[in-house]
Amino acid sequence: MSKADRPDQPNAASRFNEEKATYAVRGADAPDLETGVAAIRNVLKTLPHKPGVYRMHDARGDVLYVGKARALKNRVNNYVQIDRLPNRLRRMVALTRSMTIVTTNSEAEALLLEAQLIKRYRPAYNVLLRDDKSFPFILLRADHKFPRIQKHRGARRHKGQYYGPFASAGSVNQTLNALEKLFLLRSCSDSFFNNRDRPCLLYQIKRCSAPCVGRIDDGAYADLVTDAKAFLDGKSSGVQAKLAAEMEAAAEGLDFERAAMLRDRLKALTFIQGSQAINAQGIGDADIFALAHRNGVMGIQAFFIRGGQNWGHRSFFPSHVSELGEDEVFTSFLAQFYEDVPPARLILLDRELAEADLLAQALSERAERKIEISVPQRGDRVRLVAQATRNAEEALDRRLAESTTQGKLLQEVADLFELSEPPKRIEIYDNSHIQGTNALGAMVVAGPEGFIKGQYRKFNIKQAATDDDFAMMREVFQRRFGRAQEEDPDRDNGLWPDLVLIDGGKGQMSAVKAALEEIGVEDVPLIAIAKGPNHGREGREIFHFPDGREITLPVNAPVLFYLQRLRDEVHRFAIGAHRTKRSKAITTSPLDEVPGIGPSRKKALLMHFGTARAVRSASLEDLQKAPGVSAAVAQTVYDFYHSSG
Numbered sequence: 001m002s003k004a005d006r007p008d009q010p011n012a013a014s015r016f017n018e019e020k021a022t023y024a025v026r027g028a029d030a031p032d033l034e035t036g037v038a039a040i041r042n043v044l045k046t047l048p049h050k051p052g053v054y055r056m057h058d059a060r061g062d063v064l065y066v067g068k069a070r071a072l073k074n075r076v077n078n079y080v081q082i083d084r085l086p087n088r089l090r091r092m093v094a095l096t097r098s099m100t101i102v103t104t105n106s107e108a109e110a111l112l113l114e115a116q117l118i119k120r121y122r123p124a125y126n127v128l129l130r131d132d133k134s135f136p137f138i139l140l141r142a143d144h145k146f147p148r149i150q151k152h153r154g155a156r157r158h159k160g161q162y163y164g165p166f167a168s169a170g171s172v173n174q175t176l177n178a179l180e181k182l183f184l185l186r187s188c189s190d191s192f193f194n195n196r197d198r199p200c201l202l203y204q205i206k207r208c209s210a211p212c213v214g215r216i217d218d219g220a221y222a223d224l225v226t227d228a229k230a231f232l233d234g235k236s237s238g239v240q241a242k243l244a245a246e247m248e249a250a251a252e253g254l255d256f257e258r259a260a261m262l263r264d265r266l267k268a269l270t271f272i273q274g275s276q277a278i279n280a281q282g283i284g285d286a287d288i289f290a291l292a293h294r295n296g297v298m299g300i301q302a303f304f305i306r307g308g309q310n311w312g313h314r315s316f317f318p319s320h321v322s323e324l325g326e327d328e329v330f331t332s333f334l335a336q337f338y339e340d341v342p343p344a345r346l347i348l349l350d351r352e353l354a355e356a357d358l359l360a361q362a363l364s365e366r367a368e369r370k371i372e373i374s375v376p377q378r379g380d381r382v383r384l385v386a387q388a389t390r391n392a393e394e395a396l397d398r399r400l401a402e403s404t405t406q407g408k409l410l411q412e413v414a415d416l417f418e419l420s421e422p423p424k425r426i427e428i429y430d431n432s433h434i435q436g437t438n439a440l441g442a443m444v445v446a447g448p449e450g451f452i453k454g455q456y457r458k459f460n461i462k463q464a465a466t467d468d469d470f471a472m473m474r475e476v477f478q479r480r481f482g483r484a485q486e487e488d489p490d491r492d493n494g495l496w497p498d499l500v501l502i503d504g505g506k507g508q509m510s511a512v513k514a515a516l517e518e519i520g521v522e523d524v525p526l527i528a529i530a531k532g533p534n535h536g537r538e539g540r541e542i543f544h545f546p547d548g549r550e551i552t553l554p555v556n557a558p559v560l561f562y563l564q565r566l567r568d569e570v571h572r573f574a575i576g577a578h579r580t581k582r583s584k585a586i587t588t589s590p591l592d593e594v595p596g597i598g599p600s601r602k603k604a605l606l607m608h609f610g611t612a613r614a615v616r617s618a619s620l621e622d623l624q625k626a627p628g629v630s631a632a633v634a635q636t637v638y639d640f641y642h643s644s645g
Helices: 018-026 033-044 072-080 087-095 107-121 169-183 190-194 218-232 236-252 256-274 326-337 356-367 380-401 405-416 469-487 506-518 558-586 599-609 612-617 620-624 631-641
Strands: 052-057 063-069 098-103 137-141 149-152 160-163 286-294 297-306 309-316 346-349 372-374 426-434 437-447 457-460 499-503 526-530 542-544
Touching (some): 033 098, 052 072, 063 072, 072 098, 107 326, 107 356, 137 169, 137 218, 149 169, 169 218, 169 256, 218 236, 236 256, 286 326, 286 380, 297 326, 297 380, 326 356, 346 356, 356 372, 405 558, 426 469, 426 558, 437 469, 457 469, 457 558, 499 506, 599 612, 612 631, 620 631
Parallel strands (some): 346 372
Antiparallel strands (some): 137 149, 137 160, 297 309, 437 457
């Protein structure tokens, strides 16, 4: 055997060649146009001329594309006409190795199934609704003697009435604040309600009628619920007239306290009516959409009108839209959007869509009521669509301008933690102590421009056991958000966080959730950052969601570095504040706590006894013998350290 063929030589023929083996394995998935066409032709032999949905799979079985058709055989046959296909579809056919076919009763049913499968599989060659997070609703519970009003996301399993969708948590909060001011409905959990023996803060600030302690009877509370339903259904003028009549009657009956309360509710209603960014009176329920397209990026703006009230707006930026027309992207977007969101009776668009009638039919079948899709030509509807178009263009401009590092990072944070938009205010919390001494909590604030150091805060731990990190975290959050609830219940001053990061794991997350629920704050996004193996030195941080989910990020992910910087900043601030407190404690004396003892008498006692411990254990007679210490002062010092006599 020659030296070149020996197994110890890297290029020997008898040696296992990892590169060649790896290439051979990859070859099964390599794009091959002829193989893809052959796979599609094989399926074509048995395809019917019926409506349905088809899925194209690659060699691994992953879904490449989901499509619907009025006649499956005719639609799929287009994929074997290679010369007529754009480059995008040629690449898809080259990767196709198998297909799955599902027939339906109608093309409308196929459209709904297509949207469902796209959201489930998220294929690489379909238009994808990137911002497909669940929309918030207002839920008026019907499973309690005194119905609770609350924000709701997710599956609608609770008994009650759901109002929405709202574009954002901010829109929900604004409406909930209005409902609390106007109708004094409770927002607390049932457990909190059942364990009250006196009214909470919301009653004191006139945001709840305190049914938990009997401050309102069943009938009066039911009337408030009826008024709230009317308001949410868009009948605010009737509610306004009723409140005005009740105020006049109370004034004529000399019940000025009730008249003043009704006056405040009327003022709140008038303010809400005047603060609507869009005047949609007479429109009823409507969803308004407009699309903007520039530089290969498409943005879609949505406005939600319910009962003539603007319930917010949101921008969407579908992915996988290159080489696709606006009509196809818009139609696919609407089908996916309404997969989880109940449609309004009227959908207004800024352009005609080829499949608008089909989409309206499909949505009507799902909603079990007539859904109209139209392009307005005159009147207030044209004005609303024009406003949506203008907002779509502005949102697209902002999207394209967000090419800076900070903008990209905040967008990644929003995507990672399922926020509706990039956070403008991020608060990060940590605790610091040494064996329970000099304990404090720390809060740092970050925004689009970086750290906002003027809003950093430290919290000296007053009540919690200083060796209990969970209790310390509960105290910090109760003080921070309890004060915020009291000083800014409407959240108008911009000091409510869009995201809260907690240095800790599951235990800290549970403690914080419980603390916020106790004070009625349930809508602040929370994420706990726990150190991974080797105390986080490998960059393996674990991110805990409030619902128990955990995620990790690649060690080289820019968004991970950004989150680590936030965590490190709160560490720095907490440790610095702790050191300052510890240094100050070193220079203090236990005698500082004794009332009526000034610097000169403290010095006299220390000079006479030597240490503060000796002063504490001295008898009354010995204290009286200290120079410069009167009998009254000696008695004060003695009583302070011997309270039991």
